[in-house]
Structure formats: C-alpha cells, structure tokens
Amino acid sequence: MKKIILIGVLPILLFAGPFSAAQEGDPSVLAKMQQINAELAAQGLNIAVEEIRFFTIGGGRPSNRIHQQLFRWVPDDPRRLAQGDDITYLVDQSDGATASGLSNADTEAAIDSALDTWGAEKCLKKVDIVKRPDSGDDPDIFDSFFGFGEFGNPFLADIVNAGWLPREYFEAVGGPGGGSGILAFSVTFIFMNSDGPTDINGDNYNDTALNEVYYNDTFGDPDDDRVGNPWGIDTMLPGVDVETVALHENGHSLELGHFGPPPAAVMNPIYAGINQEPDAIDHAGMCAVWGSWPKP
C-alpha cells in the first residue's frame, strides 16, 4: 500500500477523479465504517463516520474515507453546539495513563502542548482553539462500536483526545497487525440528512460533526511485544513521543491529511521519531484549510 505515502500537497488533486462512492482505502475498514453508519442511521442520528487515518510505526496503512468530497468544520454550526468561531477540544482524563508508566497529567500536558503549537500557526490566528475541561462524562462514541466503551456524548467538544486504549481495540479497528502497528488514529464524523452529507454553508465541503483521537496502549506494555517502544515524554526512538503523535493526530482533527515523505513533516503517515514543530508543508496545509475561516 505504498501509494498512500505519496500523497501530494493539495488534497484536491488527489480526489479530482471521476465520481465514486468510496475513496481508496482498506475494504475491510471501509466495510466496518459503513456498518457503523448503518447503525447510526437506524438510531435516527444525523452523523456518520467519514474518515479514519492511521499513524503507524513500521509499515503504513491506507487512509479510509467514504465520500469523494472533503469535509470542513462549519463556524457557528448549531448542530455540534459550536462555540462561535472557536474550535474546542478536550482530553478524556479517564484513559490518559499509559502501561509504559506515564500519568494522565503527563499525557494531558503533552497533548495541550501539541494543540498550543497548532494554535500558534500563522494561518490559525483567526481561530481560537479552546480547551474544555473533562466533565467526567464519557466524551466519545467510536469505541462503543467495538465493545470498548459506552456511546458517550459526542458534542462535549469538537475534538476529543479519547485516551489510551488496549491493543485489541486497534486490532479490531485496523484489522490484522493493527494492534502492534497502529500508534494512534483519528476518526472524523460528518453530518448527514436523508439525502446524504450536508453542506449548510455552501462551501462545497461536507460538514464536520466531530473528531476523536485514540492512542494505542500496547506500546511500552511490559506484557506485550511492543515493550521496546514505550510512550514517553520528549523521548527519542525507539521510544514514542506523546507530543509528536498528538501533534500529528490533532493535525487531522484540524483537517490536515497525510503528506510525504518526502518531505519530512509532522503529517507523514509513519512515525519517524520526535518532531514537535510543524514543517514547511504542514504550515502550507494549515493555510490551505484555515485561510478562509471567517473571523477577522
């Protein structure tokens, strides 16, 4: 699946092909996404899983998206209880400690630092990325479809860093080898109506509903084969740096895709060691996505 690594700068070039119901992805992952969406529709909910992107160590994995049309957050969208033009995030503190020995405070600080880094981007000056406290309520839903949690409240914040979950969850979502190869993944939901995806602000993008980020707790687990790649703080290879992965994952939450390599970028799809500062192509990607955000 090497071709997914060669993604260009402008996503529009990638997806300018003929009409197609589904993008290239892993057929088994896409099938799971469609199954979840059937369940959501059967419950009368107006949201659907749209995209899953895996950040891996070792071999890469395809990105998976249902529709050809890209998606964007909509300012002031009442359906997601938008906080005006802000983008909100929270960190689920109930799953923040790691088997490698990090505390929730350790991982939460690293995630906060990653969001601060994106918030300081020149092209995000119009956007306030605002942290919401963890109320103690379950803030995520995707894990519930695989038996790893309840169906929580999906609108406590726009972006939810949902914590460190067991190897089996990543095997279930990603398929064979996912448990030992996927460091983390981002899953984005969009809004739907009876005709399909919505575009309430007429920007020719489907409307993002919510985004969840999950981290794989098998890395550094003394009882597992990834004990040699422990999650750590400001750690070098063979350790896995929490802030680097959080920066990558929350880049997806802010609607960046995968770039390269080459060039080297935060948004490269395979982990290559500590990188806590966006590279040139990451800056360009953020400007492409957020340059039109309406707030002065």
Ligand SMILES: [Zn+2]
């Ligand atoms: Zn990624």
